[in-house]
Amino acid sequence: MIEIKQLRKEFEDKEVLKGIDFRFENGKTSLIIGQSGSGKTVLMKCLVGLFDPTAGEVLYDNRDFVKMNKKQRTMLRREMGMIFQSAALFDSLSVLENVMFPLDMFSDKSYKERKRRAEFCLDRVNLLEAAGKYPGEISGGMQKRVAIARAIVMEPQYLFCDEPNSGLDPKTSLVIDELIHGITKELGTTTIINTHDMNSVMGIGEHILFIYQGNKEWEGTKDEVIGSGNQRLNDFIFASDFMKRNK
Numbered sequence: 385m386i387e388i389k390q391l392r393k394e395f396e397d398k399e400v401l402k403g404i405d406f407r408f409e410n411g412k413t414s415l416i417i418g419q420s421g422s423g424k425t426v427l428m429k430c431l432v433g434l435f436d437p438t439a440g441e442v443l444y445d446n447r448d449f450v451k452m453n454k455k456q457r458t459m460l461r462r463e464m465g466m467i468f469q470s471a472a473l474f475d476s477l478s479v480l481e482n483v484m485f486p487l488d489m490f491s492d493k494s495y496k497e498r499k500r501r502a503e504f505c506l507d508r509v510n511l512l513e514a515a516g517k518y519p520g521e522i523s524g525g526m527q528k529r530v531a532i533a534r535a536i537v538m539e540p541q542y543l544f545c546d547e548p549n550s551g552l553d554p555k556t557s558l559v560i561d562e563l564i565h566g567i568t569k570e571l572g573t574t575t576i577i578n579t580h581d582m583n584s585v586m587g588i589g590e591h592i593l594f595i596y597q598g599n600k601e602w603e604g605t606k607d608e609v610i611g612s613g614n615q616r617l618n619d620f621i622f623a624s625d626f627m628k629r630n631k
């Protein structure tokens with residue numbers, strides 16, 4: 385579980401996060417949603433240590449990330465898997481080598497064991513047959529699946545996904561959502577997805593944090609979104625492509 389308490393982030397004189405409390409729970413897919421500029425990315429960056437919060441706590445199973453020294457943070461980062469907006473694969477490495485990369489960097493297992501683990505993860509995302517291909521030879525959706533395999537190869541406890549569906553069609557997005565959600569259940573990870581995609585919200589949003597101008601405006605489940613009675617959430621949802629498509 386990751387718990388944030390009164391999390392604040394300022395840049396010079398601009399207050400972006402204004403004191404957010406939230407619990408991202410184990411084995412659940414939590415989604416951060418909100419308008420462009422509301423502070424979602426800044427929050428995610430505070431969680432993974434790319435930004436230091438101005439105030440507040442970020443507790444990884446009761447371990448305060450903000451107070452950790454560099455070495456402790458490095459150790460904790462090994463418990464994190466990350467999937468970026470662009471799949472961020474290495475073009476010069478094969479699909480298998482991309483997935484093996486974190487193991488090559490951080491694991492002292494034998495080559496055979498590392499390869500077996502990477503193949504297991506590729507199989508989990510149904511891409512074993514593409515192991516020998518290069519990122520430039522596979523589709524955007526497949527690249528995202530490789531990124532997912534790479535993110536789980538170290539068996540992370542915490543999984544961060546920044547706009548995992550960006551640039552993908554709705555059908556492929558659904559495959560990616562279901563993969564991330566399924567893996568969350570299997571591994572019991574604390575999974576946090578930063579998204580604009582209302583299909584994701586309504587499909588896999590077990591716990592949703594809606595940010596409005598740097599504040600937590602609403603939290604709840606996908607079943608509580610419609611009928612929340614929150615005007616700002618309603619405005620956000622009704623302006624989305626999801627509502628336009630499902631009218």
Ligand SMILES: Nc1ncnc2c1ncn2[C@@H]1O[C@H](COP(=O)(O)OP(=O)(O)OP(=O)(O)O)[C@@H](O)[C@H]1O
Pocket residue numbers: 395398400418419420421422423424425426427
């Ligand atoms: N390094 C920075 N320095 C100063 N201001 C920043 C910095 N990073 C982000 N901001 C500001 O913080 C605010 C929130 O940005 P953020 O990227 O978190 O929005 P977002 O909700 O993720 O938007 P989007 O959905 O468009 O990605 C914006 O006004 C942005 O200009």
